[in-house]
Amino acid sequence: xxxxxxxxxxxxxxxxxxxxxxxxxxxxxxxxxxxxxxxxxxxxxxxxxxxxxxxxxxxxxxxxxxxxxxxxxxxxxxxxxxxxxxxxxxxxxxxxxxxxxxxxxxxxxxxxxxxxxxxxxxxxxxxxxxxxxxxxxxxxxxxxxxxxxxxxxxxxxxx
Amino acid sequence: xxxxxxxxxxxxxxxxxxxxxxxxxxxxxxxxxxxxxxxxxxxxxxxxxxxxxxxxxxxxxxxxxxxxxxxxxxxxxxxxxxxxxxxxxxxxxxxxxxxxxxxxxxxxxxxxxxxxxxxxxxxxxxxxxxxxxxxxxxxxxxxxxxxxxxxxxxxxxxxxxxxxxxxxxxxxxxxxxxxxxxxxxxxxxxxxxxxxxxxxxxxxxxxxxxxxxxxxxxxxxxxxxxxxxxxxxxxxxxxxxxxxxxxxxxxxxxxxxxxxxxxxxxxxxxxxxxxxxxxxxxxxxxxxxxxxxxxxxxxxxxxxxxxxxxxxxxxxxxxxxxxxxxxxxxxxxxxxxxxxxxxxxxxxxxxxxxxxxxxxxxxxxxxxxxxxxxxxxxxxxxxxxxxxxxxxxxxxxxxxxxxxxxxxxxxxxxxxxxxxxxxxx
Numbered sequence: 001x002x003x004x005x006x007x008x009x010x011x012x013x014x015x016x017x018x019x020x021x022x023x024x025x026x027x028x029x030x031x032x033x034x035x036x037x038x039x040x041x042x043x044x045x046x047x048x049x050x051x052x053x054x055x056x057x058x059x060x061x062x063x064x065x066x067x068x069x070x071x072x073x074x075x076x077x078x079x080x081x082x083x084x085x086x087x088x089x090x091x092x093x094x095x096x097x098x099x100x101x102x103x104x105x106x107x108x109x110x111x112x113x114x115x116x117x118x119x120x121x122x123x124x125x126x127x128x129x130x131x132x133x134x135x136x137x138x139x140x141x142x143x144x145x146x147x148x149x150x151x152x153x154x155x156x157x158x159x
Numbered sequence: 160x161x162x163x164x165x166x167x168x169x170x171x172x173x174x175x176x177x178x179x180x181x182x183x184x185x186x187x188x189x190x191x192x193x194x195x196x197x198x199x200x201x202x203x204x205x206x207x208x209x210x211x212x213x214x215x216x217x218x219x220x221x222x223x224x225x226x227x228x229x230x231x232x233x234x235x236x237x238x239x240x241x242x243x244x245x246x247x248x249x250x251x252x253x254x255x256x257x258x259x260x261x262x263x264x265x266x267x268x269x270x271x272x273x274x275x276x277x278x279x280x281x282x283x284x285x286x287x288x289x290x291x292x293x294x295x296x297x298x299x300x301x302x303x304x305x306x307x308x309x310x311x312x313x314x315x316x317x318x319x320x321x322x323x324x325x326x327x328x329x330x331x332x333x334x335x336x337x338x339x340x341x342x343x344x345x346x347x348x349x350x351x352x353x354x355x356x357x358x359x360x361x362x363x364x365x366x367x368x369x370x371x372x373x374x375x376x377x378x379x380x381x382x383x384x385x386x387x388x389x390x391x392x393x394x395x396x397x398x399x400x401x402x403x404x405x406x407x408x409x410x411x412x413x414x415x416x417x418x419x420x421x422x423x424x425x426x427x428x429x430x431x432x433x434x435x436x437x438x439x440x441x442x443x444x445x446x447x448x449x450x451x452x453x454x455x456x457x458x459x460x461x462x463x464x465x466x467x468x469x470x471x472x473x474x475x476x477x478x479x480x481x482x483x484x485x486x487x488x489x490x491x492x493x494x495x496x497x498x499x500x501x502x503x504x505x506x507x508x509x510x511x512x513x514x515x516x517x518x519x520x521x522x523x524x525x526x527x528x529x530x531x532x533x534x535x536x537x538x539x540x541x542x543x544x545x546x547x548x549x550x551x552x553x554x555x556x557x558x559x560x561x562x563x564x565x566x567x568x569x570x571x572x573x574x575x576x577x578x579x580x581x582x583x584x
Contacts, residue, residue, distance in 0.1 A: 002198075002531050009524075009582055018519070040523050041540040041553040064553070066521035067583070132527055 007128035008135075009067065017067030022060040022077035029058065035145030036157045037137055042066065044073055046145040054085045059146070066138050072126055073142035079119040085150055090114035091123075092143045098127045099139050181478040187563045189214040189470075200533025203571045208353055208381055208512055208559030209537050211406045213467075220466035221408060224459040232458055233432060233449075243458055250461035251448070257468045258398060258415050259389040265421065267414040267448040268456050272380050272401040273303040275414040278451060279347070279376055279397060280307035282424040288344050290316030295338055297348040298324045298549050299357060302542040304347055304378050318342070324549065328355040328504040336367045343368075346375045350382035354541040354557065355504030356487075356512030358382075365394045374420065380404050384561070385483055385510045387476040390415055402460060406561075407467030411460035414451070421447035428453040471562070479562045483511035486560050486569060493573040494558075498580045503555050511560030514541075517576075519583040522556040528582065529575035536572070 029047035036043040044063025051057050059080045061073045080088055094115050129139045148156035187193050190212050195202045204212060224246060230239035232247045248263070255263040269275040288294075294308050298321055308319045320343075322335035330348075339346070346368045351358050365375045374396035382388055383400040390398050397420070402411040416424075426433055426444055430453035435443040444450045471479060490513050494500055499518035517525060526538035537557045540547045547553055558572055 005528060005531050008527070014583070039539060040521075041544055041547065042521075042523075066523035068524070135523070135527060138523060 004128065004131040008132060010125050010128065012125045013067060013071040016071035016074040020061075020070050020074040022074065023062065024060045025062055026058050026060050029060070031149040031152070033145050033149035033153055034155055035141045035148065036155070037065070037069070037141050038157060039134075039137065040066065042069060042138075042141070044069070044142060044145060046073070046142060046149050048146065048149045050085075050150070056080050056083050056085075056088060061142060061145075065141070066135075068126070068129065068135055068138040069141050072139045075123055075126070076142045076146060079122055080146070087114050088146065088150065091119060092147060094120055095123050095126075095143060096140055098124060099129050099136050102130065181474065181482055183482065183563065183565055186214075186474070187565075189216070190563055191215060191218070193563060197533040197535070198531050200531075201571075203532075203534040203568045205558040205560065205564065205568060205572060206535045206537050207384065207561035207564075208404070208557065210403045210409070211384060211561050212563065213408070213463075214406055214470050216470050217407055217463050217466045221459045221463040224462050229458070231455055246462050247456070247458050250465035253465040253468045254413055254415075257383075257388075257472065258413075259391050260415055261391065262418060264446070264448055265415055265418050267416060267421070267451045268461055269412040269414055269451075270410060270457070271403075271412040272378065272399050273307075273412070275399040275412050276303050276347075276378075277307045277310075278414060278427040279399075280311040282427045282451070283345065283376075283397075283420075284311045284315050284317060286424045288315060288317050291318060291342060292344045293318045293320050293340060293342045294345045294347055295320045295322060295335075295343050296346075297322045297330060297335070297359065299328070299330065299349050299352040299355065299359065299546055300347075300543065301349065301353050301378065301380070302544070304349065305545065308347070321545075322348070324357070324546075326550070328352065328357045328506045328550075330357060330359045330364075330506075332360065332363060332367070335364065339368060339371050339373060343371070343373050346373055347378075348375075349378040349380075350388070351379075351385065351510045351512075352504070352506075352543075352546070353381045353512070354543040354546055354555070355506065355514055356381075356509040357504060357506035358508040358510055360508075361395065362393050369394065374417075381510060381512070384471070384479075385476075386480050396420055402464040402467065405464075405467055406470060407464040408457075408460045411457045411464050413464075416447070418447070421451070424451075426450050426453065430454045432456070474562065482562060483560045483564075486564055486566065487511050487513065489566055490558065490560070490569045490572070493569055494576065497573060497576045499583075500576060500580070503550060503552065512557060513559075514555040514557045516552065516555050517579065517583070520579050522554040524583070525556045525576070525579050528579050529572065532571065532575040532578070534572050534575045 029049045031048040034045045042065035047060045049058035059077045126139050129135045144156050192212050228242045230243045232244040251263045251266050254266045368375050376397035377395045379398050379400040384405045396417045398415040400413050403409040433450050433453040435445050503514040522538035539554050
């Protein structure tokens, strides 16, 4: 297999694509949004459980899609639990950059401690999409949907 | 490998001499883009149903317009305007002969097939439908033959009905006929499904609709590149196709309409070119087809479309159909051997389209992986989301054939799909 394909379809991604974590609808979730990728017709729903202090107590998703979008959603649910809204927003920004830009931001514009480097390292398995610009939306769909849910929007599209 | 001989063996075309004259390597030499390499691999172009590549005669015909025969048409008294007008109207004559229309006055040029459907949903609806009247489409339609009718539904209060298919993608004639009612004013359906390749028995559809005096509009976008179409033999009332899928340029579509029906229809857009006289109080309109061609038309594109029609007609649509039928049978056999692959759309009568899914690989992942092997296929819903929904899918991968494809292309596709199966297990 070619190198850039091997970078894209790493074992971690294939694993999360096959066996997504947190693929469920928590009864206590209080924010929901549906994200839609018009290019392929795939859609997924993100369920957030936000506590009154603005901390993400639980995050889960439902839906089907390509290996990249499902793996990304699955990994997202693993890193967001326990984060504040601001931390989630900062992590999304850094994740988006690692999917699109060869020169990653050093995080100097983030609030101190907003982004845990270990979380970013976990998400780095998706950085292979850089070589596949048509697939960046697959990797970011779950995150856009999560942001919409936090902001109280019910629908989001990657177009 | 000699595809001319293999395809002729698979299904002998009428006249053995001409069948042997179908030389795919000579045809490929006419398409400059097929010499390109993609990701270091030879381009294997299996996406002609989305848009076909262009042969040199089409490219050169358009260059010649701009280099030696260009001005606006139907306007000036000067020499260049006359030359351009003659070339443009010669394109209309070629389209009329291509479809075997009774007259070139029945050929309306649009921007694309989508615009032709929007024209129909507006002008035909205003001429012939009252609130509550029905348009009957099929479950195989492209969004271009769904959404314009939904807009007309909102604007004019018409009703949209859908004739079903079976799980293999076969069009169901009796189910269709059962939906023809007292309020049905138009049947609008595809000739060949862009997503599944199903060939709809249009002549029989027309016979049953006409028995109730209901006119029929046919989407020929996926038929015209693959088979000879005779609108009078089919007895259709309207027929739509697009230039870029029949090896011509983008920017030009065609609406064929029976003369007496077009004559009853009001303009779609207003502006120059389509008027007889204009005053602030009252404007009168030209007769069809010009009534429906507001503004400067796609001049070089119509000439390019004429060149494309000459190109496929010289080769012979029957030979193209035979070549593609042989390739499709070969492709279905090779693809069926890929572990976990399922062909979607098993209609009895199909054109050169093979839609498929794989057990553990999403179509997008398939498309990305085989692209790295130089293989171009379409992945997604193919602008037919209701059809995908009917089949319980959100997307498929689709390999679509053109006259330039070879068994070698199919072999490359099959090899790449075996690699996908290995990755996703």
